[in-house]
Amino acid sequence: MSLSGQNKMSVRIHRLRPSARKVALLTWEAVDRGVPLQAALSQVLQSTALPEEGRRQATDLSYWTFRSMLRCTYVLQTLFPRFDKFPEPVRRLLVIATAALLFQERAPQYAIVNETVADISHLVGKGVAGAANGGLRNLLRLGQSVHMEEFYRRDSDRDDYAAFLRFVSIPPSIGYLLRRELGEEAARTALRQSFERPVAALRVNVTKSGWQDTMALLLQAGGQLLPGRAGRRGLWFPEGLPTSVPVQELIRSGRVSSQSAGSQLALAHLDFPEGAPIWDVCAGFGGKTMALLEDGYNVSLATDISWRRLSCLAGESTRLGLNVPRVLLADGTRPPLDSWPGHVLLDVPCSGLGVLGRRPDIKLRKPDIAAYTRVQKELVQCLLRRMCKGRYLAYITCTLTCQENGLLLREALKGTEACLMNEWSSGTEPLTAFHGGQGDSPREFPVESMYAALVQV
Numbered sequence: 061m062s063l064s065g066q067n068k069m070s071v072r073i074h075r076l077r078p079s080a081r082k083v084a085l086l087t088w089e090a091v092d093r094g095v096p097l098q099a100a101l102s103q104v105l106q107s108t109a110l111p112e113e114g115r116r117q118a119t120d121l122s123y124w125t126f127r128s129m130l131r132c133t134y135v136l137q138t139l140f141p142r143f144d145k146f147p148e149p150v151r152r153l154l155v156i157a158t159a160a161l162l163f164q165e166r167a168p169q170y171a172i173v174n175e176t177v178a179d180i181s182h183l184v185g186k187g188v189a190g191a192a193n194g195g196l197r198n199l200l201r202l203g204q205s206v207h208m209e210e211f212y213r214r215d216s217d218r219d220d221y222a223a224f225l226r227f228v229s230i231p232p233s234i235g236y237l238l239r240r241e242l243g244e245e246a247a248r249t250a251l252r253q254s255f256e257r258p259v260a261a262l263r264v265n266v267t268k269s270g271w272q273d274t275m276a277l278l279l280q281a282g283g284q285l286l287p288g289r290a291g292r293r294g295l296w297f298p299e300g301l302p303t304s305v306p307v308q309e310l311i312r313s314g315r316v317s318s319q320s321a322g323s324q325l326a327l328a329h330l331d332f333p334e335g336a337p338i339w340d341v342c343a344g345f346g347g348k349t350m351a352l353l354e355d356g357y358n359v360s361l362a363t364d365i366s367w368r369r370l371s372c373l374a375g376e377s378t379r380l381g382l383n384v385p386r387v388l389l390a391d392g393t394r395p396p397l398d399s400w401p402g403h404v405l406l407d408v409p410c411s412g413l414g415v416l417g418r419r420p421d422i423k424l425r426k427p428d429i430a431a432y433t434r435v436q437k438e439l440v441q442c443l444l445r446r447m448c449k450g451r452y453l454a455y456i457t458c459t460l461t462c463q464e465n466g467l468l469l470r471e472a473l474k475g476t477e478a479c480l481m482n483e484w485s486s487g488t489e490p491l492t493a494f495h496g497g498q499g500d501s502p503r504e505f506p507v508e509s510m511y512a513a514l515v516q517v
Contacts, residue, residue: 069147069149069183072182072183073085073086073089073149073183074086075182076179076182076183078108078109078110078114079110079114079118079175079179080110080114080117080118080120080121080122080160081121081153081156081157081160081175081176081179082108082179083101083104083105083108083110083118083121083122084118084121084122084125084156084159085149085152085153085156086104086108087100087101087104087122088125088126088152088156090103090104091126091421091424096419096421097122097123097126097419097420097421098419101118101119101122105118105119117164117167120164121156121159121160121164123257123420124159124160124163124164124257125155125156125159126420126421126423126424127159127229127255127257127416127417127420128158128159128162128163128229128255129155129159129229129420129423129424130226130229130230130231130423131162131212131226131227131228131229132155132158132159132162132229133155134212134226135158135162135199135202135206135211136151136154136155136158136195136199139195139198139199140154140191140195146188147183147184147188149183149184150180150183150184150188150192153176153179153180153183153192154176154180154192154195154196156176157172157173157176157196158196158199160172161173161196161199161200162206162207169200170200172196173193173196173197173200176192176196177189177190177192177193177196180192209223209224209227210223211227212224212226212227221235221236221239221244221248224248224251225251228251228252228254228255229255229423230251230254230416230423231423231426233426233427234413234423234426234427235247235251237427237429237461238250238251238413238460238461241460241461241462241463242460242462250414250460250509251416253417253507253508253509254414254416254417254509255417256417257417258320258415258417258418258508259296259297259298259321259507260296260297260300260301261286261294261295261296261297261318261319261320261321261324262278262283262294262295262297262301262307262316262317262318262319263293263294263316263317263318263319263324263351263354264278264293264294264295264315264316265293265314265315265316265317265354265380265381266292266293266354266355267354267380267381267382268314268315268380268381271293271315274310274315274316275293275295277305278295278302278305278316279295281302281304281305282297282298282299282302283295283296283297283302284296284297284298286321286324286325286328287325288325288328288329289328289329290321290324290325290327290328293354294319294321294324294325294328296321312379313379314379314380314381317347317350317351317380319347319351320415320418320508321507321508322414322415322458322486322507322508322509322510323347323348323351323458323508323510324351325484325486325507325510326456326484326486326510326511326512327348327351327352327456327512329482329484329512330405330454330456330512330514331514332357332403332452332454333403333452334356334357335358336358336401336402336403336451337358337359337360337361337401337402337403338352338357338358338359338360338361338402338403338404338405339359339360339361339362339363339400339402339403339404339405340352340359340361340362340363340385340405340407341363341392341395341404341405341406341407341439341443342363342364342365342392342406342407342408342409342439343362343363343364343369343370343373343387343407344364344366344369344370344407345369345372345373345376346362346369346370346372346373346376346377348405348407348456349362349373349385349405350376350377350380350382352405353377353380353382353383353385354380354382358402359385359405360385360386360402361385361386361387361388362385362386362387362388363387363388363389363390363392363395363396364389364390365389365390365391367389370387370389373385373387374387392406392439392442392443393435393438393439393442394442395442395443395446397446398446399446399447399448400443400446400447400448400451401448401451402448402451403451403452403453403454404443404447404451404452404453404454405454405456406439406440406443406453406454406455406456407456407457408432408435408436408439408440408455408456408457408464409432409435409436410432410436410457410458410459410464411427411428411429411432411459411461411464412427412458412459413427413459413460413461413509414457414458414459414460414508414509414510414511415458415508415509417508418508429461429463429464432464433463433464433468436457436464436468436472437468437471437472440453440455440468440469440472440473440515441472441476444472444473444476444478444515444517447517448517449477449517450516450517451516451517452481452514452515452516452517453478453514453515453516453517454512454513454514454515455469455511455512455513455514455515456510456511456512456513457510457511458508458509458510458511459509459511460509464511465485465511465513466483466511466513469513469515473515477517478515478516478517479515479516480513480514480515481513481514481515481516482513482514483511483512483513484511484512484513485509485510485511485512486507486508486509486510
């Protein structure tokens, strides 16, 4: 398509009536430009006039579109022999519609078909729209078969694992990497979990007066305590965030924060000796910094290479009623300090393969594991040289690859006096039964794959 043709198509897309489909389509365009999915979706929603329920539907549809993109494309290629010949916006609208038909259980199916066909007619005319209408109605006739792994097998497949990867919408480059790293059984378990909607979780701010009442309110609304130490202030919600409780108001008032269950579990397995200050080296938006401050730790320094992320810390501290740590724009591989007297929290940049359910746009690019491990090793070794003997370095990732986790740490510690004290990981075991609060029966949910380790210098 020529540049003028692309511009005309862009104008037509923006003239589509506001809908969850339009939000997902515009979000896809932003992700193509390199914007992370969460930020892209937030930008699009801010500029789109939708009621609150429509915004929730658009968010759910956008995430399901990216989570199931490869699976939906495979289904469409079986229905449309010349699917790849459709204009790109048409292909994308068909993928979005397929994601809605397959994974949004409460969505009216024929309304999805009719409204998608109307959008396609507006973009490219009635001819292509008619073909789209026939294909989507044929999809409805397939029934439950598209939810069975057998549907995704090809005669040319070298093994059953190829069909499994299509079924869970994982690119071969990622799927076979994890099979080599973890073995097939563990890889299948982790990738099945990555295809699930991430469990909703909140963290109660125990520094706020009346936090026990907040906890009781959320438990009464269906929340269940996270296991172990994380359950002192962390809850998960089997049916999603409750509508009977003003969750957004609780967040705005600083009484609770949204933090993934995996992240809360990882932090709960890191027990820093009290007293010494903590430096959060790759602080990002400050979620772990705030969690540690709420827990009474002295996080006195937060650094990151992105000021866009770091600039959120002041507002978060104010919202939660916490002291703002010193904030510096700095690269941990070239730290601004010759020495550091306290502990270090190092949530390293990684491939993110353990959080594909929450960040499914990661699947659109081939992970450069070697590049990540170079930075991770350099961070660990550089920081250890600046730490005092007896202090602790906590190492965290949200990935499954051994190369970025235990193997990386052991390699980085060679030739030093530092000692790996303990390790913890989640996500590669079968769904873990977690006991809820108030005598509830055990429940199961997919835990995002996190890794945490504590190293003593």
